[in-house]
Amino acid sequence: MDEESGSGRLGTPTRQLNDYEIRVRSLSDRLVAAQRPLRILDAVKWDHAFERAFFAAGCREQPPVTRAYYEARPLSFNPVDKTEEFAALERDIRRQLGALDAPGRLMSRMCREYCDVIHMLTLRGTPEFSRWAARLYGTTQDIRGRTNQKLEGRKRFASPEPSLRIWSAPSDCRRHSTEKTLNAQEAVDTLAARLQTYFHSSVRVRVQLSDGIIADAAAGCDYIKIRGSARFTPREVRLLEVHEGWVHLGTTLNGHSQPVCTFLSKGPPSSTVTQEGLAVLTEFAAAASFPARVRRLTDRVHAIALAENGADFREVYRFFEQQGYEYRDSYKQATRIFRGSLPDGCGPFTKDLSYWKGYLELCEFCRRAYHDKQTKKLPLLFCGKTNLADMPALEELVEQRLVAPPRFLPPPFADSKAIKRWIGDLDEVAEPTASKPSRRARA
Secondary structure, eight states: OOGGGTBSSTTOBSSOOOHHHHHHHHHHHHHHHHHTTOOHHHHHOOOHHHHHHHHHTTTOSOOOOOHHHHHTSOOSSOHHHHHHHHHHHHHHHHHHHOTTOHHHHHHHHHHHHHHHHHHHHHTTTSHHHHHHHHHHHOOGGGTTTTTGGGHHHHHHHHSSSOSOOSSOOOGGGOOOOOOOOEEHHHHHHHHHHHHHHHHOTTSOOEEEEESSOSSSEEEOSSEEEEETTOEEOHHHHHHHIIIIIIIIIHHHHHHHTOSSOGGGGSOOHHHHHHHHHHHHHHHHHTTOOOHHHHHHHHHHHHHHHHHHTTOOHHHHHHHHHHTTOOHHHHHHHHHHHHTTSOTTTSOOOGGGGHHHHHHHHHHHHHHHHHHTTOGGGGGGGGTTTOOGGGHHHHHHHHHTTSSOOOSSOOHHHHOHHHHHHHHHHHHHTSOOOSSSOOHHHHO
């Protein structure tokens, strides 16, 4: 990368850092190292034996998940020691940078949020786990009444041939067939080729098979895992390219490229909400989404609402079956709702709200930027694992050259004219208000 952006090889500054920047970088690196063992999804996942037991019982009994199951799977860190490590780091941040320092404020908040994550993980298999998940990721109350109002707009963005087509998908993705013609290895090969072109030769991106994930795909630091038993349509592979590659992998690499604020390479749950919402928004802007994808995300919100109201695993499983999901897919979707919790109705793990919650928040943010003629600041969302609430601070840090602009930026956000076009279209599908008529009405 060129010197203007402040970083060359990932995480290696191309200019001499001053004493203040060195302190920020040192504290930032400590934060990244401290959070490394906090693998939330790994800590809450269910063993494959539970799926076999559930179907062996004819789906008449709950999966045999108990508090003892989680206790037998110890965390990869000592909760007491790790909490003290974050507390000590926060004290050092305040002592070395001061209470009003912008990077210090961001890192201090992250330290406290990581402590909340630790506390939540110690409560796996209890009703308190769900309450702490709600505190970190939110509840359906956060988006109640807003999702249905946006449905027509989402359908328009996700339609097979949307009027808004900023960036055309590869020709093999434009087929409308829902037949899953690609096996996992074929998906791996296709994604690897496309993402290597997207990230160019400066970064080696790995796409690999894995049997240890619940989702069809998951992004890491410089890799994407594909579930070995999964099959895909060409459009689903395109979706993974945009969602997991352009956004999740891209923001991780952009965070690693930061010369000073390396803490942007990782993010707590509040960043997860923004990042998942950003990925969904980018799907729409790149015309990579499709109706079945929209429906799946919305069904997860409804399932979480059921679990919040006391539904147990079997009731949520039946909900997905009633929506037309294949029986193993119904199990997988229900598992996402109850991982970390118990199947007997003691509450959901609300992480899957992040997609719509983050998307709705970003829609409002983008519309405000559009009307305030501030769309040039939107690419900052990709400079790392950002949190929408931190955008004013990030703007300040970019001006001070403490944060570098994103190294990898999805095409819909790289063209200022394109940004205005798709946000303008987004503005038209927002719910009408008396104070702000649509563009067509104004015309």
